[in-house]
Amino acid sequence: MQWSACRRQVVSILSNLAEGAGRKSTKEFIQFLYIALGSSSEIETQLEIAMRLGYMKNQANTFDLLTDIRKLIQGLIRSLKKKV
Numbered sequence: 001m002q003w004s005a006c007r008r009q010v011v012s013i014l015s016n017l018a019e020g021a022g023r024k025s026t027k028e029f030i031q032f033l034y035i036a037l038g039s040s041s042e043i044e045t046q047l048e049i050a051m052r053l054g055y056m057k058n059q060a061n062t063f064d065l066l067t068d069i070r071k072l073i074q075g076l077i078r079s080l081k082k083k084v
Helices: 001-023 028-053 058-082
Strands: none
Touching: 001 028, 028 058
16 A cells, blocks of 8 residues: 555645635635545545555554544534535
8 A cells, every 4th residue: 555645645634624724715615625525535445455455454443533534524514504
């Protein structure tokens, strides 16, 4: 597995959260949150591939953390959509 690709996606999540928060409209912020969710899906896929290829053992806590991050982002999206 290319850990640099995984690191890029983690940075992408954080960068999209920051960029979206700096936008002028809530609608733009929501769009960047969806992009962050997409990056989290890419990370999950890369981790799954790494496990299946034997590059890493099952890291349930890593997947749990990723699930928690997704839930937080989705909750923020739901909250912001109420304001639009």
